[in-house]
Amino acid sequence: MEKGDLDCVVVAMARTAFGKFGGALKGTPTARLGAVAIDAAIGRAGVEPAAITALYAGVAMIGAGVLTPARCMVLQSLLLETTPSMAVDRACCSGLTAIGLALRELKDADGGLLLAGGAENLSATPRLLPRETTSRPGVVPMVDPLALRAPFLDKAIAYYTGEEALAVGVDRHQQDAWALQSHQRYFEARARKVFAAEIVPLDGLSTDEGPRADCTIETLSSLKTVYDSPTVTAGNAPGLNDGAAFVVLATRATAKRRGLPIIARLRGYAQVAGGPTSGTSTPALAIAATLERTGVHLDDIDRIEINEAFAATPLVSTLRLAGGDRSRAEALRQRTNVNGGAVAIGHPLGASGARLVMTLASALRHRGGGRGVAAICGGYGQGDAILVEVDDEPERSLP
Numbered sequence: 001m002e003k004g005d006l007d008c009v010v011v012a013m014a015r016t017a018f019g020k021f022g023g024a025l026k027g028t029p030t031a032r033l034g035a036v037a038i039d040a041a042i043g044r045a046g047v048e049p050a051a052i053t054a055l056y057a058g059v060a061m062i063g064a065g066v067l068t069p070a071r072c073m074v075l076q077s078l079l080l081e082t083t084p085s086m087a088v089d090r091a092c093c094s095g096l097t098a099i100g101l102a103l104r105e106l107k108d109a110d111g112g113l114l115l116a117g118g119a120e121n122l123s124a125t126p127r128l129l130p131r132e133t134t135s136r137p138g139v140v141p142m143v144d145p146l147a148l149r150a151p152f153l154d155k156a157i158a159y160y161t162g163e164e165a166l167a168v169g170v171d172r173h174q175q176d177a178w179a180l181q182s183h184q185r186y187f188e189a190r191a192r193k194v195f196a197a198e199i200v201p202l203d204g205l206s207t208d209e210g211p212r213a214d215c216t217i218e219t220l221s222s223l224k225t226v227y228d229s230p231t232v233t234a235g236n237a238p239g240l241n242d243g244a245a246f247v248v249l250a251t252r253a254t255a256k257r258r259g260l261p262i263i264a265r266l267r268g269y270a271q272v273a274g275g276p277t278s279g280t281s282t283p284a285l286a287i288a289a290t291l292e293r294t295g296v297h298l299d300d301i302d303r304i305e306i307n308e309a310f311a312a313t314p315l316v317s318t319l320r321l322a323g324g325d326r327s328r329a330e331a332l333r334q335r336t337n338v339n340g341g342a343v344a345i346g347h348p349l350g351a352s353g354a355r356l357v358m359t360l361a362s363a364l365r366h367r368g369g370g371r372g373v374a375a376i377c378g379g380y381g382q383g384d385a386i387l388v389e390v391d392d393e394p395e396r397s398l399p
Helices: 030-045 069-076 094-106 157-167 172-191 217-222 252-258 282-294 312-321 326-334 349-366
Strands: 008-016 052-058 085-088 113-121 242-251 264-273 303-306 370-378 382-390
Touching (some): 008 349, 030 052, 030 069, 052 069, 085 094, 094 113, 094 264, 113 349, 157 312, 172 217, 242 252, 242 349, 282 382, 303 349, 349 382
Parallel strands (some): 303 370
Antiparallel strands (some): 008 242
């Protein structure tokens, strides 16, 4: 066996376009969203479904998937019904956690391939009624999980995100400016067909539904804050979105033996957790942990993807990575989310981690190769990050 043959590599990737809340994909169940992306990824890999030895699928709002959503994806896709599957719930980290779990298993896959990613239909997430133990008449409270409120803190995530951002000097204007940049960078990238290698059409939707070409700083600054947050608005946070994203993983030896394209190498992965309100900075902690684990220095990173759970998240995390040095943080931001982020693209919770990996791989390949890191925060102080490498090569279209 040659050196590097046990490296984990991405051999195919596919995602649906991300639909906006109540938009084109509102009636498409989570399992079908996942199945469509799974089938597209298998087709792009050019392998028989029997070659896939397991499926790992992130689903954060599992209520919309009802029972065993990952298993339902298997049964509605080209995968054999004998394919083992696991649904992963680590909130917004779920899709990236699914890839991390697949990385750990790949060395035992015995020459097989793994599918990992996630799916989410937030438009279909039900409101919750508590099961009552009495039939006496009275008011029955209803809970909407999409309010994203921490019951043990009695605060919405948007509220404490604004507090955490202001505490390190990231104000409303900076967050609005980042949100505008997210839309602008997205449309610049789309014009260069950067997303063509990612998206598979579904139900008439072939481009992401959320990005706004008419977004301006004046419009963003006029919006009211939500959930009493001091800074967060509907404009500097992503929407509640629907979509799915999956990658096909193999060892380098398996890819070479099967003649499969090697899109990127996944070199290292880390999970972290901090205080329950620390989400704006946990991507930075996860990146630092991944770099330390792999022996790579931050200055050697060409591209960074930090999920825009809020515009505040990449702003705070880059500042944390820069050790509080604002000029260094600004230099990091120049190579962060260069093709736009979730504020524009959307954030279907379970799918976003996998979307980050493919968007990062695309960005590295379009620059001709390099090294990048993708990171995401997840409910109440969790974080995941993964190191992605693409061999130096001339800019060309993805397979």
